[in-house]
Amino acid sequence: MTLASALKPAAGAVTAPVLTVEGLTVSVRSEGRLRPLVQDLSFTLNRGETLAIAGESGSGKSITSLAILGLLPPNVSVTAGRVALGDTELTALPESRLRAIRGDRIAMIFQEPMTSLNPVMTVGTQLVEAIRAHTPVSRSEARTRALDALRAVRLSQPDRRLTQYPHELSGGMRQRVMIAMALALRPEVLIADEPTTALDVTVQREVLDLLRDLQREMGTAIILITHDMGVVAEMADRVIVMRHGARVEEATTPDLFARPQADYTRDLLAAVPRMGQGAHRPPVTAAPVARLSDVVVRFPIRGGLLGQVTHNVHAVEHVSFDIRRGETFALVGESGCGKSTIAKALVGLVPHAGGIEIAGQPTDSLDAAGRKALCRRVQMVFQDPMAALDPRCRVGDLISEPLLIHGLGSAPERRARAQDLMARVGLSADQADRYPHEFSGGQRQRICIARALALQPDLIIADESVSALDVSVQARVLDLLRALQQEFGVAFLFISHDMAVVENISDRVGVMYLGQIVEMGTRAQVFGNPRHPYTQRLIAAVPVPDPLHVPPPRPRLASEVPSPVHPAGSGPARVRLVDCGDGHLVAEAQAPSLSSSRP
Amino acid sequence: MAAYLLRRLMVSALILLGVSFITFFLLYVLPADPVRQIAGRSATAETVENIRRELGLDRPFIVQYGHYLAGLVQGDLGRSYLQKTQVAELIASRLPATLLLMLGAISAELLIGLTFGIVAALKRGTILDQTLMMTSFVTVSAPQFVVSLLLLYVFAVKLGWFPIGGYGTPAHLVLPALTLGILGSGWYSRMMRSSMIDVLRADFIRTARAKGLTRARVVLGHALPNAILPVIAMIGIDIGIFMGGIVVVESVFGWPGIGQLAWQAIQRVDIPIIMGVTLVSAVAIVLGNLLADLVAPFIDPRIKLK
Numbered sequence: 001m002t003l004a005s006a007l008k009p010a011a012g013a014v015t016a017p018v019l020t021v022e023g024l025t026v027s028v029r030s031e032g033r034l035r036p037l038v039q040d041l042s043f044t045l046n047r048g049e050t051l052a053i054a055g056e057s058g059s060g061k062s063i064t065s066l067a068i069l070g071l072l073p074p075n076v077s078v079t080a081g082r083v084a085l086g087d088t089e090l091t092a093l094p095e096s097r098l099r100a101i102r103g104d105r106i107a108m109i110f111q112e113p114m115t116s117l118n119p120v121m122t123v124g125t126q127l128v129e130a131i132r133a134h135t136p137v138s139r140s141e142a143r144t145r146a147l148d149a150l151r152a153v154r155l156s157q158p159d160r161r162l163t164q165y166p167h168e169l170s171g172g173m174r175q176r177v178m179i180a181m182a183l184a185l186r187p188e189v190l191i192a193d194e195p196t197t198a199l200d201v202t203v204q205r206e207v208l209d210l211l212r213d214l215q216r217e218m219g220t221a222i223i224l225i226t227h228d229m230g231v232v233a234e235m236a237d238r239v240i241v242m243r244h245g246a247r248v249e250e251a252t253t254p255d256l257f258a259r260p261q262a263d264y265t266r267d268l269l270a271a272v273p274r275m276g277q278g279a280h281r282p283p284v285t286a287a288p289v290a291r292l293s294d295v296v297v298r299f300p301i302r303g304g305l306l307g308q309v310t311h312n313v314h315a316v317e318h319v320s321f322d323i324r325r326g327e328t329f330a331l332v333g334e335s336g337c338g339k340s341t342i343a344k345a346l347v348g349l350v351p352h353a354g355g356i357e358i359a360g361q362p363t364d365s366l367d368a369a370g371r372k373a374l375c376r377r378v379q380m381v382f383q384d385p386m387a388a389l390d391p392r393c394r395v396g397d398l399i400s401e402p403l404l405i406h407g408l409g410s411a412p413e414r415r416a417r418a419q420d421l422m423a424r425v426g427l428s429a430d431q432a433d434r435y436p437h438e439f440s441g442g443q444r445q446r447i448c449i450a451r452a453l454a455l456q457p458d459l460i461i462a463d464e465s466v467s468a469l470d471v472s473v474q475a476r477v478l479d480l481l482r483a484l485q486q487e488f489g490v491a492f493l494f495i496s497h498d499m500a501v502v503e504n505i506s507d508r509v510g511v512m513y514l515g516q517i518v519e520m521g522t523r524a525q526v527f528g529n530p531r532h533p534y535t536q537r538l539i540a541a542v543p544v545p546d547p548l549h550v551p552p553p554r555p556r557l558a559s560e561v562p563s564p565v566h567p568a569g570s571g572p573a574r575v576r577l578v579d580c581g582d583g584h585l586v587a588e589a590q591a592p593s594l595s596s597s598r599p
Numbered sequence: 600m601a602a603y604l605l606r607r608l609m610v611s612a613l614i615l616l617g618v619s620f621i622t623f624f625l626l627y628v629l630p631a632d633p634v635r636q637i638a639g640r641s642a643t644a645e646t647v648e649n650i651r652r653e654l655g656l657d658r659p660f661i662v663q664y665g666h667y668l669a670g671l672v673q674g675d676l677g678r679s680y681l682q683k684t685q686v687a688e689l690i691a692s693r694l695p696a697t698l699l700l701m702l703g704a705i706s707a708e709l710l711i712g713l714t715f716g717i718v719a720a721l722k723r724g725t726i727l728d729q730t731l732m733m734t735s736f737v738t739v740s741a742p743q744f745v746v747s748l749l750l751l752y753v754f755a756v757k758l759g760w761f762p763i764g765g766y767g768t769p770a771h772l773v774l775p776a777l778t779l780g781i782l783g784s785g786w787y788s789r790m791m792r793s794s795m796i797d798v799l800r801a802d803f804i805r806t807a808r809a810k811g812l813t814r815a816r817v818v819l820g821h822a823l824p825n826a827i828l829p830v831i832a833m834i835g836i837d838i839g840i841f842m843g844g845i846v847v848v849e850s851v852f853g854w855p856g857i858g859q860l861a862w863q864a865i866q867r868v869d870i871p872i873i874m875g876v877t878l879v880s881a882v883a884i885v886l887g888n889l890l891a892d893l894v895a896p897f898i899d900p901r902i903k904l905k
Contacts, residue, residue: 071808103811110809115802120824120899129820130810165900181810303602 016086017044018188018221019068019106023081026060026067026245034079037063038245041081045189050215050222052236052253054229056268056470057441060245061225065191068223069106070098085189104134107182111194113174117166123150123177124162130181149180152217153210171335172203179210186218193225200334200497205541208235227470229272230500230543233257241265253547271475272545273500275527283522284507286325287360289458289491290346290378293320294354297341297515301565314564314571315341316352317515323459326485328492330502330523332538333512336564339495341515343461346493347378359458376406379452383464385444389436395422395447396432402454421450424487425480442473446480453484461493466501478505499542503527511535514564516575521584531586603904607892611885618881619671619874623664626870633868637680654680667874676878677871679864686875690857694879696766697856700779700849701841703772705834707780708787713830715784716791721818723796731788739785743844747778747851764853775852779844783837790833794826801825828899835891842880 026038038060045051053061066072068083070090083090085105090098110116118126127146128139137145143162150158153176166174175195182190192211196204212235215222224235232239232253239256241248241264249262260266297316300309316338323329331339345352348363348371356363358377366374379402382388389398399421400414409417419429425446436444445465452460462481466474482505485492496502502509503523510520511534519532530536566572577585634651635642642650651657655666670677676686712735719731738746754774755763761773798804799822807821845858853859857876864872896902 069809071805099811099813101811102809108809110802110806112802116806118803118807118821118825119901121821129812129816133811133813133816167901178806181806 018047018086019045019223020084021064021068021081022084024064024067024078024083025080026063026072026076027079028076030075036079036245037076038067041242041245041247043240043247043250045221045223047188047221048215048219049238050224050236052224052226052232052239053242054226054232054239054268055242055248056227056472058244059242061242062193063245064242065108065193065223065225068191069102069108070095071102100134103130103182103187104185105187106189106191107185107187108191108193109175109178109182109195111197113171113178113198116178117174119166121165122162123164123166123169127162127177127181127184131184134185145184146180149184150177152183152214153177153180155180170203171199172206175199175203175207176210179207179214183214183218183220187220189223190215190220191223191225194227195224196231197226197228201499202334202537202541204231204543208543211235228543229269229471229545233545233547233549234543241268257545257547267472269545271472273471273475273478273498273504274545275500275503275539275542281507284324284327286327288322288357289325289359290493291322291357292342292346292354293357295319295342295345295356296353297338297345297350298353300568309568311565311567312571314515314566316345317572318354318574319512319515319517321510321517321520323491323493325458325491326489327507328485328494328505330494330496330506330509331512332496332499332502332509334497334538337512338515338564339512340463343380343463343493343495346459346461347375347380372406376402376455377458378461379455379457379459380461380463381445381448381452381465383467385441385448385468386436388448389444391436394433394435395439398436398447399432399451399454402451406455408455417454418450421453422447424453424484425450426476440473442469442477445469445473445477449477449480449484453488453490456488457490459491459493461495463495464497465494467496467498474501481505499527499538511538514562514572516572516587517577517585518575518587519585520577521582525582525584529584531580531584600904607889611889614885615878615881619668619878620664622874622877623667624660626873627660627663629868631868633680633870636868671878676875679872680869681867682869682872686871689860689872690875690879693855693857693860696854697845697849697858699772700775700845700854700856701838703776704779704783704841705837707776708783708837709830709834711780711784712787713791713827715788717795717818717823719788719792720795720799723792728792732792735785735788737785738781739789741782743778743782743847744851746781747775747848750774750778750781751851764851766853766855771854775848775854778848778852779841782844783840786833786837787830790829791826794829795822798822798826824898828895831891831894831898835888838887839880839884842883 021044022042024038024041025036027034027036041060041064043051053064055061063072063076067078068090070093072078078091081091085101088101090101093101117123124143124146127149128142131137131142131145132139135142146162147158150161155161155173155176161169161173161177166177169177195211196207199207208231211222214220224231226232236253238250238252240250241256241262243264249256249260249265251261256265257269260269295316296318299313299315301311301313302308303310319338319342321329331342333339341350344350346356358374361374363371363374389395393401396415396418400418403409403414403417408414415432419432422429422432427443427446427450431439436447439447448465466477469477478501481492484490494502494506506523508520508522509526510517511526511532512518513534519526519530519535526535527539530539564572575587578588580586634647634654634656638647638650648657655663667677674687676690678684679686679689682689715731715735719728722728751763751774754760761770765771804817804821807817812820845856846862848854849856849858850862857879860872861876863869864876892904896904
């Protein structure tokens with residue numbers, strides 16, 4: 001039994017369902033034909049219950065939620081079935097009646113807190129407007145209610161938040177505002193579409209806790225749409241697993257995890273990265289391929305009449321580590337901690353201070369030709385494979401382009417090499433003449449990996465390379481990376497916010513916080529015996545894909561990471577790492593930069 | 600903010616200096632001789648040379664320009680060769696008419712352009728959308744004298760709703776303002792349409808709809824303020840295009856503004872007036888752009904003036 005269901009009064013056992021979906025079919029009209037996106041979906045939602053709709057991209061889970069609210073895109077429509085809220089048939093209602101229900105009886109929160117709030121309106125205006133759309137109250141009365149709602153989502157300084165604009169708030173704070181807006185009118189049903197996917201893991205933890213607490217207070221029924229089985233296990237009473245627009249399986253959460261019936265569910269659960277599953281590998285002792293010593297990256301902020309530097313963004317502060325041949329070194333940390341900036345500094349895309357050596361050669365002393373040669377040794381694989389591939393190039397050309405740039409081989413040789421690489425990453429060589437849009441997300445990432453391998457680099461920087469992929473695809477890409485490492489002896493700098501993935505793939509790990517490494521060691525040291533409070537918090541925040549897991553008690557506080565911006569001439573206190581045995585480096589206790597907060 | 604303003608004004612002064620130099624230079628190398636215009640056909644060579652010396656036009660270019668610049672920093676735009684009046688006075692007496700026309704034209708432009716753009720975006724892909732965009736294409740490509748004569752013929756000559764020309768009552772303003780408004784509206788409707796289509800796809804529009812807001816509130820309250828930003832920047836640029844447009848329109852409608860003044864001065868090679876009108880236009884363009892940049896942060900709080 002989940003914590004949520006244990007604390008809840010026997011939900012839905014006696015009352016009629018608050019929401020009924022029967023035989024719902026949603027189709028998109030393209031080229032004059034109807035193509036179903038959701039097929040014959042039926043479920044009920046009981047008062048105070050959390051129903052998770054889980055599935056990978058393209059499973060139709062988000063379309064289902066939009067269909068319930070009548071917010072489908074113009075060329076998409078409900079072609080069969082019914083949706084009923086209590087006794088009200090939603091699918092039969094005219095737009096004006098449906099509008100009265102939206103936001104009042106059914107509310108919704110979305111995945112992207114960054115873009116889901118109107119950037120040119122204050123938080124207060126948006127909240128007040130939502131309240132006044134459904135209740136005939138005065139502006140000041142609505143404002144009082146808005147304040148209450150902001151307090152309910154535990155936002156600090158609610159008075160001030162009302163006058164602020166969305167861009168002045170962090171992602172976690174914005175999602176709290178979204179929740180406050182959705183719950184201000186105490187709706188019967190809350191549809192949460194991937195509410196924490198875009199958030200950092202510790203922020204996700206806070207938002208999930210908040211949703212659960214508010215549900216308990218208000219008795220709202222929640223439809224939780226997610227791809228994350230960890231979130232499902234923690235939050236849901238029941239689960240519907242969807243695939244290709246159809247229901248694969250429906251069960252109570254404990255049943256689904258303990259006894260999955262459908263093959264797809266079993267595969268899905270098996271593919272979920274779990275902490276503590278990483279295979280033990282012997283430590284890598286080879287010579288380093290990359291060595292960073294005291295690397296500092298700062299971005300100046302200019303102001304004043306003459307545009308002089310007034311502040312600096314301290315993106316990376318005195319970071320030192322090395323990556324050995326054939327090793328996977330992972331950098332973990334939350335957004336803005338500087339992990340991607342380190343990657344950029346490594347390939348010379350941002351100016352840095354301090355020393356970076358690639359294969360024993362300092363990069364600072366290189367001329368243009370030397371830099372180009374260095375590029376052969378270090379290659380990158382990015383997060384979004386669609387954005388990383390030129391849509392107008394054939395994939396064969398994309399993969400062989402690095403060879404062309406460096407003047408290696410003749411045209412037929414390059415083509416043969418591209419086909420060979422495609423085969424190595426699990427694509428067929430005859431797909432070389434196709435374009436990127438003809439491939440799936442996972443296949444595109446394989447193309448990116450093949451391209452990175454073309455020059456036989458010593459080091460591949462994988463910057464959130466599997467974060468955008470569905471779990472089943474993610475698992476296969478991780479397997480591929482491991483196999484390629486065995487085969488080519490290439491080292492990986494693996495940058496990720498996903499603790500479970502890092503735990504599965506890495507040999508050594510560095511934990512970053514506000515531009516500095518606060519803990520570094522082998523995977524066993526960092527994950528088995530985390531010493532730094534921040535590492536402990538990160539690990540504890542990861543949702544565990546096991547409904548029987550009882551999370552440790554933790555304080556429910558909204559905390560914000562302090563700003564990395566400092567006035568020119570000052571900076572954060574330098575974190576000193578001390579060895580606490582066998583090369584396990586931990587920041588000295590009570591480093592001031594961690595205890596100080598934003599002024 | 601004060602630092603920003605100061606820096607922008609400094610840059611503006613440099614721009615005006617550049618404009619004055621280029622215009623002065625072009626007028627200097629122009630094959631037309633202003634002295635011949637003043638002296639008339641029958642004047643003797645001696646008279647011509649006397650006038651030339653009197654006006655300082657016999658001196659080298661750089662001396663002439665330096666002399667003009669020295670006057671300019673004291674606010675002296677020189678004297679008209681033919682009308683023998685101070686250029687500053689001439690412009691000051693005609694500027695209110697031009698500003699009034701500009702205000703009327705920009706209002707008409709925005710009213711027509713934004714309405715067309717918003718409606719087209721909301722009815723995207725329909726016959727209405729295509730008709731509006733076709734119309735905007737026609738207005739963008741139509742020559743000014745064609746539109747102004749057409750409006751004159753229909754509304755002044757045939758229907759007699761508005762006076763044929765002149766200045767004084769609000770009715771006099773309608774046709775010239777409408778001419779300029781129609782001509783400029785095409786740009787605005789096209790820009791507004793694409794900007795609006797982008798914004799209507801945004802996540803926060805979906806949020807606004809999920810809150811149960813009315814369609815009018817979603818479009819006017821949420822989408823419009825986000826979509827209008829590029830239009831604001833465009834108004835700043837548009838003042839430049841506008842300054843070119845008034846020369847023809849003021850002449851057709853007999854509108855006593857600086858466009859008409861410039862037209863007469865060009866015909867008679869009255870250099871001080873041409874210089875003065877050019878500089879006043881440049882100031883208007885610079886100020887218009889500055890104003891557009893200053894307004895932007897009030898519409899989008901994410902924009903910081905640096």
